[in-house]
Amino acid sequence: QTIYLKDYTVPEYLIHSVALNFTLDDENTLVSSRLTLSRNPASQSHDTSLTLSGENLKLIRVNLDDGDLSKAQYLQTQDSLIIHDVPQQQRFVLTIDNTINPKANTALEGLYLSNGMLCTQCEAEGFRKITYFLDRPDVMTLFTTTLVGDKDRYPVLLSNGNKVAEGELPDNRHWVTWEDPFNKPCYLFALVAGQLECIADRFTTQSGRDIDLQIFVEKHDIDKCDHAMQSLKNAMSWDEQVYDREYDLDLYMIVAVGHFNMGAMENKGLNVFNTKFVLARPDTATDSDYEHIEGVIGHEYFHNWTGNRITCRDWFQLSLKEGFTVFRDQEFTGDRTSKAVKRIEDVNMLRTRQFAEDAGPLAHPIRPDAYIEINNFYTLTVYEKGAEVVRMIHTLLGAEGFRKGSDLYFERHDGQAVTCDDFVSAMEDANGVDLSQFRRWYSQAGTPVLSVRQHYDSSAQTLTLTIGQSCPPTPGQPVKEPLHIPVTVGLLNKDGSVAPCKLQGGDQVCDEVILQLTQSEQAFTFEGLNEQPIVSILRGFSAPVKLTIERSLDELAFLLSYDSDTFNRWEAGQQLAGQIITGLIADLQNGRDMAVNPIMINAFKQVLEQPWDDLSYFSLLLSLPSETYLAEQMQIVDVEAIHAAREFVTLTLAEQLQSQFQALYQGNHRDESGKFDAGAIGRRRIKNTCLSYLSKLENSHIHELSQQQFNTAKNMTDQMAALAVIVNNPHPAKQQCLDSFYHQWRDEALVIDKWFALQASGSMPDTFATVQALMRHPAFDLKNPNRVRSLIGAFSQSNPLHFHAADGQGYRFLADQIIALNTLNPQIASRMVGALTSWRRYDEGRQALMKAQLERIMTTEAISKDVYEVASKSLAQQ
Ligand code: ARG
Ligand code: ZN
Numbered sequence: 001q002t003i004y005l006k007d008y009t010v011p012e013y014l015i016h017s018v019a020l021n022f023t024l025d026d027e028n029t030l031v032s033s034r035l036t037l038s039r040n041p042a043s044q045s046h047d048t049s050l051t052l053s054g055e056n057l058k059l060i061r062v063n064l065d066d067g068d069l070s071k072a073q074y075l076q077t078q079d080s081l082i083i084h085d086v087p088q089q090q091r092f093v094l095t096i097d098n099t100i101n102p103k104a105n106t107a108l109e110g111l112y113l114s115n116g117m118l119c120t121q122c123e124a125e126g127f128r129k130i131t132y133f134l135d136r137p138d139v140m141t142l143f144t145t146t147l148v149g150d151k152d153r154y155p156v157l158l159s160n161g162n163k164v165a166e167g168e169l170p171d172n173r174h175w176v177t178w179e180d181p182f183n184k185p186c187y188l189f190a191l192v193a194g195q196l197e198c199i200a201d202r203f204t205t206q207s208g209r210d211i212d213l214q215i216f217v218e219k220h221d222i223d224k225c226d227h228a229m230q231s232l233k234n235a236m237s238w239d240e241q242v243y244d245r246e247y248d249l250d251l252y253m254i255v256a257v258g259h260f261n262m263g264a265m266e267n268k269g270l271n272v273f274n275t276k277f278v279l280a281r282p283d284t285a286t287d288s289d290y291e292h293i294e295g296v297i298g299h300e301y302f303h304n305w306t307g308n309r310i311t312c313r314d315w316f317q318l319s320l321k322e323g324f325t326v327f328r329d330q331e332f333t334g335d336r337t338s339k340a341v342k343r344i345e346d347v348n349m350l351r352t353r354q355f356a357e358d359a360g361p362l363a364h365p366i367r368p369d370a371y372i373e374i375n376n377f378y379t380l381t382v383y384e385k386g387a388e389v390v391r392m393i394h395t396l397l398g399a400e401g402f403r404k405g406s407d408l409y410f411e412r413h414d415g416q417a418v419t420c421d422d423f424v425s426a427m428e429d430a431n432g433v434d435l436s437q438f439r440r441w442y443s444q445a446g447t448p449v450l451s452v453r454q455h456y457d458s459s460a461q462t463l464t465l466t467i468g469q470s471c472p473p474t475p476g477q478p479v480k481e482p483l484h485i486p487v488t489v490g491l492l493n494k495d496g497s498v499a500p501c502k503l504q505g506g507d508q509v510c511d512e513v514i515l516q517l518t519q520s521e522q523a524f525t526f527e528g529l530n531e532q533p534i535v536s537i538l539r540g541f542s543a544p545v546k547l548t549i550e551r552s553l554d555e556l557a558f559l560l561s562y563d564s565d566t567f568n569r570w571e572a573g574q575q576l577a578g579q580i581i582t583g584l585i586a587d588l589q590n591g592r593d594m595a596v597n598p599i600m601i602n603a604f605k606q607v608l609e610q611p612w613d614d615l616s617y618f619s620l621l622l623s624l625p626s627e628t629y630l631a632e633q634m635q636i637v638d639v640e641a642i643h644a645a646r647e648f649v650t651l652t653l654a655e656q657l658q659s660q661f662q663a664l665y666q667g668n669h670r671d672e673s674g675k676f677d678a679g680a681i682g683r684r685r686i687k688n689t690c691l692s693y694l695s696k697l698e699n700s701h702i703h704e705l706s707q708q709q710f711n712t713a714k715n716m717t718d719q720m721a722a723l724a725v726i727v728n729n730p731h732p733a734k735q736q737c738l739d740s741f742y743h744q745w746r747d748e749a750l751v752i753d754k755w756f757a758l759q760a761s762g763s764m765p766d767t768f769a770t771v772q773a774l775m776r777h778p779a780f781d782l783k784n785p786n787r788v789r790s791l792i793g794a795f796s797q798s799n800p801l802h803f804h805a806a807d808g809q810g811y812r813f814l815a816d817q818i819i820a821l822n823t824l825n826p827q828i829a830s831r832m833v834g835a836l837t838s839w840r841r842y843d844e845g846r847q848a849l850m851k852a853q854l855e856r857i858m859t860t861e862a863i864s865k866d867v868y869e870v871a872s873k874s875l876a877q878q
Pocket of ligand 2: 299303322325
């Protein structure tokens with residue numbers, strides 16, 4: 001059953017307040033809900049019945065205005081409760097009692113149990129698994145929540161807002177009442193109960209209010225919360241400085257749980273997090289874990305304004321809060337770490353994963369117009385492309401204009417549930433601009449392709465760039481309209497210096513300009529150029545598009561040395577490596593010998609011999625495009641040739657530049673575990689990049705080097721990096737290192753996840769056998785999403801070489817797991833289908849094998865909406 005955006009109507013009823021009472025029990029929790037409702041005057045409907053959503057609930061009692069209803073007065077269906085007649089003229093009170101079984105809840109949606117702790121996940125539509133309600137984001141109400149439970153079993157009782165009362169009860173029980181003073185939709189409701197420990201701190205807001213900050217974890221994790229706490233304080237000040245947004249409650253709580261379907265959840269005043277994005281200690285978490293924790297803590301914190309105070313009218317508007325909040329967290333991380341590196345990491349992910357989604361059978365606009373299961377639309381498109389769309393508005397308006405727009409948005413819509421259109425309108429109105437064509441980014445799916453032609457006229461001293469845009473059709477959208485695209489351009493002289501940018505007709509001379517591309521083809525002429533400049537285009541990746549421009553290897557090498565735009569400088573190196581690897585793939589496919597063009601080796605040598613301040617950026621310049629990115633560039637993906645060609649380039653670089661890599665390794669290898677400043681992180685990063693090149697040389701000296709780093713590492717970054725090169729090369733001590741790592745970390749679930757993921761994404765020939773053996777490992781658990789992602793997810797999504805084995809064993813294996821997960825956890829099951837959706841990109845043999853497994857998945861008994869939607873759309877005619 002498909003839901004359409006065009007069918008949206010306002011809610012028929014409003015809920016003025018709700019009082020929830022939970023009598024907690026692992027297997028039989030009693031929920032008593034008292035709703036104060038009235039007819040919504042804005043609704044056109046004349047229906048006098050009231051339909052509430054609810055699933056898997058055992059109904060005990062329905063009471064309307066103090067009278068119990070008889071069975072004839074309501075109807076209970078699979079997913080709803082219909083009260084036949086409710087008052088139309090005045091407010092009425094509905095009290096509903098029902099029970100639920102958290103222990104049986106393996107879908108981890110609604111109220112469930114994680115390592116003995118009761119917790120909730122309600123976004124998008126999980127609240128209906130707790131009690132009957134108007135479970136839609138435009139129904140906002142005031143929540144009062146009372147939790148009652150055994151003092152030993154549930155010593156800590158948490159919900160949204162402020163704690164207003166608590167007390168003791170007979171039979172060793174206690175209770176707490178929480179009151180949230182802000183109106184909110186039920187998807188932001190949360191409850192946590194269990195044996196939790198907490199670290200506390202305080203933050204004083206810019207206006208001088210003191211906020212209590214608390215992070216709750218299981219007892220044995222209490223030594224891994226400091227970084228999360230610091231990250232929260234950093235996020236709170238950043239939002240004050242950059243957006244003038246202050247926190248609004250007196251208390252901010254974060255709870256880390258080991259079983260969680262996604263990263264984290266922004267429930268008002270009570271965020272629930274996957275432990276992965278909270279827990280860190282230098283010896284257990286890598287530098288990138290530290291960075292991601294700060295990013296996700298920021299993300300959920302920023303949702304307090306972009307998501308909670310102002311929420312979505314309906315789930316089609318999800319990108320309103322997610323796109324904007326991702327943009328905010330990206331900028332936060334960029335400010336806290338390295339802007340250049342953060343931008344490259346984000347673009348890398350967008351181009352490998354989101355572009356694939358946008359080119360496949362599940363392509364959808366950032367504001368989808370139809371869905372079967374909303375949980376399937378928490379996608380890279382809604383999140384990451386959504387953030388790019390917000391970033392383009394920021395680029396078009398400038399930082400100041402954007403801030404004017406966000407100020408107006410917050411002022412105009414505080415307390416409301418609104419649409420993406422409302423957001424764009426606020427940006428327009430605050431700046432007096434017209435973004436009507438720009439709005440197509442919200443409704444059109446697919447990645448636009450820009451093709452650039454250059455013409456230099458030496459007599460006129462002008463350069464003309466002719467830019468064409470087109471966008472391939474996507475399911476349901478055969479024809480595309482031109483988009484409004486900001487294209488940032490800079491010009492370079494042959495000596496590497498900046499050439500002036502002066503657009504014909506304009507009067508300003510700048511170092512770079514933002515071209516406004518609005519037509520399917522448009523020419524832009526630059527004047528006053530006495531020599532032909534080298535064009536640096538789409539600087540900072542100013543739009544989420546594919547760029548085609550003819551470039552020689554020499555030109556790319558030049559840009560890699562001289563481009564003043566950090567993104568394009570890196571991009572030139574990626575293009576250079578990409579062209580070379582693509583050439584080698586063709587050599588392999590045609591049985592020719594491979595040889596790496598010296599231009600590339602010299603370009604890398606140049607990079608290696610320059611001094612660098614930002615060592616993380618430096619190591620990105622030395623990193624080759626991933627196999628997944630290379631696959632994206634091919635018509636028909638040849639996983640084996642991609643792997644072999646890329647490995648060959650790695651080996652050649654290692655051989656040719658061995659002394660440089662070695663010197664860099666030595667120069668940056670020092671013991672500064674526990675230091676997380678940009679310098680120390682950069683040194684670890686460049687050192688480990690060098691180690692990974694050197695490991696290809698396969699001599700005993702290098703084997704010793706990696707083993708020594710593994711044995712002596714005092715931080716997880718170095719230990720993991722060493723283990724990775726040991727596992728991915730024929731290292732004599734491989735098994736011994738894997739075993740000792742397991743024994744060292746057997747009590748740290750997040751580290752054991754890394755151990756699974758590393759083996760599952762390995763490149764050695766025995767990888768598939770290893771994956772099968774790991775499925776039977778006592779530490780593997782299909783009910784734990786982090787474990788599933790680290791074994792099944794890593795194998796199918798990060799190991800193209802082995803997942804796409806020509807005999808189809810990888811596909812069959814994945815389908816087996818999806819079928820098992822379908823009943824246990826539909827959300828995770830449908831995420832896992834992702835690896836099969838791109839079947840049309842492979843050769844005929846693989847296509848048939850992948851398709852057969854999708855068809856087999858379609859025959860799953862009691863197939864969930866989640867899996868059904870992804871599998872059926874994957875198979876649909878294009
Ligand atoms: N709103 C959460 C976040 O982005 C994610 C919730 C995901 N929910 C889901 N059903 N997939 O921070
Ligand atoms: Zn979010």
